[in-house]
Amino acid sequence: MEFLAQLPQNLVSGLLLGGMYALIGAGLALVFGVMDIVNMAHGAFIMVGMYTTFVLCTRLRLDPYLGLLVTAPLLFGVGMLLHRLLIERVAHASHMNQILLTLGLSVALVNLVQLIFTANYQQIRTSYSDAVIRLGSITMNVPYVISFALATGITLGLYYWLMHSEFGRALRATAQDPMAAQLMGVNVRRVQSVAFGLGMALAGAAGALLTPVYYLYPTVGANFGLKSFTMVVLGGMGSVVGAALGGVTLALAESVGQMLVGHELKDAIGFVVFLLVLLFKPAGLFGGQRA
Amino acid sequence: MTRWREAAIPLALAAAVLAVPLVVKNPYHLNVAILVLVWTTLGAAWNIVGGYAGQLSLGHAAFFGIGAYSLALTAHYWGWSPWAGMAMAVAVSVPLAAAIGAITFRLRGPYFVLGTLALAEVLRLVVLAWRDLTYGAAGIMVPEIFPGLSRAPYYYFIALAAIAAVGTTWWMERSGFGYYLTAIREDQETAESIGVNAAWYKNLALMISAAFTALTGAFYASHLMFIEPDIVLSEPVSVQMAVVAIIGGRGTVLGPLVGALLLVLASEIFRAQFQQAHLLIYGLLLMLTILFMPGGVLGEIQHRLRLRAAPRPVIGTTFSSSHESSGQREVG
Structure with a gap:
């Protein structure tokens, strides 16, 4: 009975977190699913987004949600630069070398942040940090609601842009067949750089939206990194929408699942789901259509 | 060349490693030497x-941690001697490897890597949450295998373990087993088509690997006298193991020694500057290695020598040649 009484609250919490998971999943889907680059640094990119927002908040007294307007473009630029300097060199190498290069990048970023900010937990406070909205027995944190709304908006905007813009067409063409896209006059190299930059910007945006509702510490991205692969795999490879839905599904599974296995094993749910999907339903839950 | 002459250099190297405590008396230096080994x-x-089988595991912390906790828990609950605990560590790690292999070897390419990572994380979270048994994040004290002030016995023990592990790869390079693993790494389908039982040899490789890892985990726990999940079961442990072998040279006998020397000494030198962020060096060196010499230090040297010398079949590093069969979705 207690389970049923708590279920609505957990579903709502899961859905709110799911908005941010969707953004995280969509970002990795662009890089891993669409561009076929195994990016082990996605979690570290989220962490960098969080710390960038943290610095903007504490040093420049910027509202975290306004910080998004700085964090996302900044990480977009950094992402394009990283693509040109590092990723491009292994884009045609084996997956193993891509994994190791991006793993090295992730380890370096995490430890660099640890060197600058120490391993201590940090948190930002805003005037609305403790505000809640009540709907019957369900309570929702105002920052969570704002983060959810913005994350959903960005994800939908991304989808619309990919499906309806000239660049979106070029990107989808490049994902399907880089050679053919090149022959049709697509600047494949530029498209790939932009896609990687976009992936990092989305990770940064997710990080910015997580900052008001989460603690910060240098290894905060580790779990998000592995989970983001779960989302992409859940959604069926190569589908941005699928990964976004995968993100929502995972968040719901976590918040309902933690009622059964306890808060401490919450993160294990995503990893078990990851293995189960790969072993028994490798095409994902949401088909395999590329978009 | 006779067998004895072939074995002369490895034996001399082993003797040199064992002789280190006769020269190095400073406890700090001896501790660094223990870490290297x-x-x-x-x-x-x-x-x-x-390296040899080409299955990039990022979940070896599972075996390391199981080894450490085997010694700690058997001593804590049943009063076992740390030696019995160490035997337990090896005995537990082999079936665990078989179970992990049964799950992860069904996955290919990046999914194998992520699968091993996920399994080790699940194990860490379970050990962390199961406080009644493991004391969770509070950690647990571990008895010493060599009570007393001198660290020299620890050095001799880990030196013998290192010689056994490196010796195993030395033997592998000269055996059919090593050739099968290399064949699986280069092209599993072709290897299977000529009758190599890929599943069995990969599992066997993982079990041997797990046994050495668990033994070292138990040793490390006893050397440290205290463990908790984040020390022995966390992702950085898995990453460090891989990075040591990759920087030294994947699929080379002495690569791990070279990698361990480079990385342990570098972290010791920069300890004052980097403090807790000592893995920064691991990350940077890993990136540089993959970009400029994917075969690692020894792989690169072997590659250059081979360009000069007449071609001779060697089980070596082909990590610089890129395209391995890691296409879209190779699952199951």
Whole structure:
């Protein structure tokens, strides 16, 4: 009975977190699913987004949600630069070398942040940090609601842009067949750089939206990194929408699942789901259509 | 060349490693030497699966941690001697490897890597949450295998373990087993088509690798006298094992020793500057290695020598040649 009484609250919490998971999943889907680059640094990119927002908040007294307007473009630029300097060199190498290069990048970023900010937990406070909205027995944190709304908006905007813009067409063409896209006059190299930059910007945006509702510490991205692969795999490879839905599904599974296995094993749910999907339903839950 | 002459250099090297405590008396230096050999053993163990068989595991912390907790828990609850606990560590790690292999070897390419990572994380979270048994994040005290002030016995023990692990890869390079693993790494389908039982040899490689890793985990726990999940079961442990072998040279006998020397000494030198962020060096060196010499230090040297010398079949590093069969979705 207690389970049923708590279920609505957990579903709502899961859905709110799911908005941010969707953004995280969509970002990795662009890089891993669409561009076929195994990016082990996605979690570290989220962490960098969080710390960038943290610095903007504490040093420049910027509202975290306004910080998004700085964090996302900044990480977009950094992402394009990283693509040109590092990723491009292994884009045609084996997956193993891509994994190791991006793993090295992730380890370096995490430890660099640890060197600058120490391993201590940090948190930002805003005037609305403790505000809640009540709907019957369900309570929702105002920052969570704002983060959810913005994350959903960005994800939908991304989808619309990919499906309806000239660049979106070029990107989808490049994902399907880089050679053919090149022959049709697509600047494949530029498209790939932009896609990687976009992936990092989305990770940064997710990080910015997580900052008001989460603690910060240098290894905060580790779990998000592995989970983001779960989302992409859940959604069926190569589908941005699928990964976004995968993100929502995972968040719901976590918040309902933690009622059964306890808060401490919450993160294990995503990893078990990851293995189960790969072993028994490798095409994902949401088909395999590329978009 | 006779067998004895072929074995002369390895034997001389082993003797030199064992002679270190006769020269090095400073406890700090001896501790650094112990760390080098801990990581040599771990790198060599990882190398069997990650280097020779080409199965990039990022979940070896599971075996390391199981080894450490086997010793700690058997001593704590049943009063076992740490030696019995160490035997337990090895005995538990082999079936665990078989179970993990049964799950992860069904996955290919990046999914294998992520699968191993996920399994080790699940194990860490379970050990962390199961406080009644493991004391969770509070950690647990571990008895010493060599009570007393001198660290020299620890050195001799880990030196023998390192020699055994590196010796195993030395023997592998000269055996059919090593050739089968290399064949599986280069092209599993072709290897299977000529009758190599890929599933069995990969599992065997993982079990051998796990046994050495668990032994080292138990040793490390006893050396440290205290463990908690984030020390022995966390992702950085898995990453460090892989990085040691990769920087030294994947699929080379002495690569793990070279990698361990480089990385342990570098972290010791920069300890004052980097403090807790000592893995920064691991990340940077890993990136540089993959970009400029994907075969690692020894792989690169072997590659250059081979360009000069007449071609001779060697089980070596082909990590610089890129395209391995890691296409879209190779699952199951």
